[in-house]
Amino acid sequence: MTGSVPSRHRDIADDLRQQITTGRIQPGERLPSEADLADRYKVSTPTLRSALAALQGEGLVEKIHGKGNFVRRPLRKIMYVGGWGTLDPWTAAEAALRVTVRTTTVQAHGHLTTLLNVPTGSPAVEFSCLSFEEASPHGLARIYLPRDLVPAGVLDDESTQREEVKRFAVLSPAPAAIRETVCARLATPDEASALRIGSTVPVLAITRTATDFAGRVVEAALLAFPGDRIDAVFSTHHMIDERQPQG
Template identity: 75%
Template sequence: MRSRHHDIADDLRHQITTGRIKPGERLLSEAALADRYKVSTVTLRSALAVLQGEGIVEKIHGKGNFVRRRPRKTVYIGGWGMLDPWTAGEAALRLTVRTTTVQAHRHLATLLKVPLDSPLAEIFCVSHEGASPHGLARIYIPPDLAPAAVQDGDSPWRETATRFAVLSTARATVRETACARPPTPEEASALRLRSSAPVLAITRVATDTSGRVIEAALLAFPGDHVDAVFTTHPPTDERQTHE
């Protein structure tokens, strides 16, 4: 026999998809909805949990349940790692940047090939459209390579950082690893995600011509907010190059 909470979820979903309840609109309180459907609040919350799991409804602590706005997607361009200005520019992005010095824990020490607990310049960036987070970046640079402007948080470098681009001006080889995974607690908090919602995680490492790692970045985007584009080129035949 079909559960009552599924019937309630179906009715609310129909109201949302037909536009009777608009994107961004707050639903009635759980008590009011339970009274309307003549069920307990436990059953009502089970119905809302179905819609929350589908990404249709978002529960904001202390405010209530809201119909989620359709996410505006941006495009992450691999290689030099930046947000595509055409898609990112469509949104009125609010950018938050924090710079500090941290000690390299084991993962960072491995990425940057530096001793454990070595000092690193960290640039932490979060981009928002209104109240909706679009992505976050944690960029790490050895202090002797980080321009003073990065360490001081001056605006030109802040703007570059918020595009999530490789900060170094030196020629570099960039290696990126992308995967889908559950968010960490820090990512879930910063991006306002459910712990079960996937993120697109990109680990980017840039090395100079001598092989030294000059920058490492840990990027995370809500899985339904971004497309990643990577362009590859066929290897050049050195024999042809010298002919």
């Protein structure tokens, strides 16, 4: 009897998975309520939720707060262009992709002091950006600039530079160098919550820093994309030091 609950939630997940993969339940379709599903399968709500959690972790189902559980639509991939540090301008400009931006003034602590190479407590501005395709999150970016380096007007909602923010782009004018560290790892709890993915789903994580010609870090960014929703392309660019006379 001790193994009945675990096997039961696996049986439910298997049944729902089959219905989804065979098309009996269509992409974008809302599943019955948790109470209705629990009644249908004759199980407790916690057991039913364990089954749904397994499907959410596989990326087949996503739970939208206040609306219910939905079969996840196959999402087209977007492209991150390394070196320039931006979402591809064509995919980023498509109407289906929208980005929410929240701006906050913060004090640098912990990892952020290392990224920006500033003393603890130094003021910085955080741009927290979340991209969506329809109702499904596509990518998360947290871009940090030292407060004294924030370009004029970028904090205004109507600023033309707001479009750069929405492309997860480097905001600092003409940095001398951009360094990007890329790794695949499991999502953090905050990332899993924001991107509505399971904690076992891998993300492509990019840590980006931009420096000026004096070596000062002028911007740092932490980006995370579910692994099945992103392609990253990196090209080599020759940066020109505008201070040097050109022959």
